[in-house]
Amino acid sequence: MGFLVGLVLGFLFGLGLVMAFVYAENIRSRRRSELAATIAAFSKMTVGDSKKILPPGGYPPWVLFTQYQKLGWLNLHLTKIWPYVDEAASDLIRSSLEPVLEQYKSLILDSLKFSKLTLGTVAPQFTGISILENKGPDGITMELEVQWDGNPSIILDIQTKLGVSLPIQVKNVAFTGVFRLIFKPLVDEFPCFGAVSYSLRHKKKLDFTLKIVGGEVSSVPGISDAIEETINYAIEDLLTWPARKVIPIIPGDYGYLELKPVGTLEVKLVQARGLTNKDIVGKSDPYAVAYIRPLCDRMKKSRIINNDLNPVWNEHFEFIVEDPATQHLFVKIYDDEGIQKSELIGCVKVPLNDLIPGKVKDTWLSLVKDLEIRRDNKYRGEVHLELLYFPLKMEKGFSNPFAPKMFSMTSLEKALQPEVDENIDSGIDAGPRQRQRDIIIRGILSVTVLSAEDLPAMDVMGKADPFVMLQMKKAEMKNKTRVVTDNLNPAWNQTFDFVVEDGLHEMLILEIWDHDTFGKDYMGRCIMTLTRVILEGDFTDSFPLEGAKSGILNLHLKWTPQPIYRET
Numbered sequence: 001m002g003f004l005v006g007l008v009l010g011f012l013f014g015l016g017l018v019m020a021f022v023y024a025e026n027i028r029s030r031r032r033s034e035l036a037a038t039i040a041a042f043s044k045m046t047v048g049d050s051k052k053i054l055p056p057g058g059y060p061p062w063v064l065f066t067q068y069q070k071l072g073w074l075n076l077h078l079t080k081i082w083p084y085v086d087e088a089a090s091d092l093i094r095s096s097l098e099p100v101l102e103q104y105k106s107l108i109l110d111s112l113k114f115s116k117l118t119l120g121t122v123a124p125q126f127t128g129i130s131i132l133e134n135k136g137p138d139g140i141t142m143e144l145e146v147q148w149d150g151n152p153s154i155i156l157d158i159q160t161k162l163g164v165s166l167p168i169q170v171k172n173v174a175f176t177g178v179f180r181l182i183f184k185p186l187v188d189e190f191p192c193f194g195a196v197s198y199s200l201r202h203k204k205k206l207d208f209t210l211k212i213v214g215g216e217v218s219s220v221p222g223i224s225d226a227i228e229e230t231i232n233y234a235i236e237d238l239l240t241w242p243a244r245k246v247i248p249i250i251p252g253d254y255g256y257l258e259l260k261p262v263g264t265l266e267v268k269l270v271q272a273r274g275l276t277n278k279d280i281v282g283k284s285d286p287y288a289v290a291y292i293r294p295l296c297d298r299m300k301k302s303r304i305i306n307n308d309l310n311p312v313w314n315e316h317f318e319f320i321v322e323d324p325a326t327q328h329l330f331v332k333i334y335d336d337e338g339i340q341k342s343e344l345i346g347c348v349k350v351p352l353n354d355l356i357p358g359k360v361k362d363t364w365l366s367l368v369k370d371l372e373i374r375r376d377n378k379y380r381g382e383v384h385l386e387l388l389y390f391p392l393k394m395e396k397g398f399s400n401p402f403a404p405k406m407f408s409m410t411s412l413e414k415a416l417q418p419e420v421d422e423n424i425d426s427g428i429d430a431g432p433r434q435r436q437r438d439i440i441i442r443g444i445l446s447v448t449v450l451s452a453e454d455l456p457a458m459d460v461m462g463k464a465d466p467f468v469m470l471q472m473k474k475a476e477m478k479n480k481t482r483v484v485t486d487n488l489n490p491a492w493n494q495t496f497d498f499v500v501e502d503g504l505h506e507m508l509i510l511e512i513w514d515h516d517t518f519g520k521d522y523m524g525r526c527i528m529t530l531t532r533v534i535l536e537g538d539f540t541d542s543f544p545l546e547g548a549k550s551g552i553l554n555l556h557l558k559w560t561p562q563p564i565y566r567e568t
Helices: 002-043 047-053 072-104 223-238 411-416 531-536
Strands: 109-118 125-132 140-149 153-160 165-183 195-212 245-248 263-273 286-291 312-321 328-335 343-351 361-366 382-391 437-440 443-453 466-472 477-480 491-500 507-516 519-529 538-544 552-561 564-567
Touching (some): 195 223, 343 361, 382 531, 466 491, 507 552
Antiparallel strands (some): 109 153, 195 245, 263 312, 263 382, 328 343, 443 491, 443 552, 507 519
16 A cells, blocks of 8 residues: 555656746747847847937947947047147146136136146046047047046135135046047148148036045135036137137148137027916026027026916027027026025927028927936926028028118218127127117007907807907007807908018017906917018917817018118
8 A cells, every 4th residue: 555655746747847848848948939039139239229229328339239349449549648638738728728727717716727736547438439520521520439437636726805815726537428529621741631620529427526636625615616617608609619729731721720709599489388387386487598609698598487387588699600400409497495505397408400590480398307317207397499590601692680881861860870790790799798789670550350260169058249359569559350159260451551660679479368248368479589581571370268168360471671770
């Protein structure tokens, strides 16, 4: 009996071992199949697939199979010659950077100079190289990605407005960026190019720590922030593209390679809507900061509009453009916090190469939290911009309506006006000084309110009695259409003329109201500047209603100019 029980148990145990072995083999076979499928999928990956899988900034460019190539050989040779490069580069940095640091020093700093500057013993590492195509037949453009975690010895002599002298040590420098080298012009004698221009095309990372020699920089309030701001402004002005340094290789005149204005960008900050509320009590107090290059004398700030998530600014800014192919307009909207630091509501970025010279781009843009983040699903509001780019060398038929030389003057006006200097005529500021004149665009605006479509129902019968209220915001002139009863698709065909004294800064507001016996109910509005009608002369278009679930307003606008030019 015991023998029989042992036989049965042994058989069951052996059967279990066989089943476990078969199960393990099946799992192993399935894992091999899955691994083979994964490897096959990786072999078919595109650049776009790689960008979705890998975190931004977590890889050198050549990982994504782009045009960048590794540069191990160059890093090896650079390490060998670095002591000699350090000596030459330190002198160049000192002579180039000190004047710019003085220019951008903060209000609490009296002077800022180097008492010691060496780049240390750690050479930068080149992590990728790329040759850019289609940059012109007379030159070669190369981009180098550089990473440097250096041990430089840098001591700044700081003099504050209070008369305090502070030796500040710059430590733990970590830098990652892309440098652009332009070998231009190409010539028929060795080394085959006349000059080399270098620029910081993209600054990905710049970190450093500041320490007072023999103490902590935090013991002097405001010094650390002031120095960091000064250094960042100096690098932006001196090296960041489109700024560049030109080194002649073969004697010659290479002034045309220097950074120069090529056009102007006229920006109308019209309004914003649906802004995120940053205040616990009340509403945000929004203002906007706009710039192309983030330099303190080139950044424009709008006025603050208190307690409003749908602000209307109607402010006009002008910017110098040096390279429309690569530059962007940045607009950041903040909530003013008084003496505390303002809080960012959202920002937008507009590539200048999206703009057609001489043509107004009227656009609503959704705000994002960070310009480096491609996807931002949270709604933070929208900003309304009008953008108009004019090259200095205008093509035939183009003229800048905001340039003084466009406007003819009467004999009396010419006699009263001093000669306009060349910089102001071209629309470019001659430096930090403020422009001394203002452009006054005067004329008659004829607004024909044609009709509206698909208006929202306002009464229990599913109808409305709409009329349009017209207002010139700056001049505070008003008019209104007749009331059309029981109609969600009314036709008015009424024309109103407004004498406009300052077309550049004026704004037309059209509000649709539902007429009631004991009052009126708001249905929606359209807000527009006069830029387009000044440029085009007249046009007919349809405008969606703001603040309404549905509805569009059909208008015809005509401009009859009466331009003048005056001294301010």
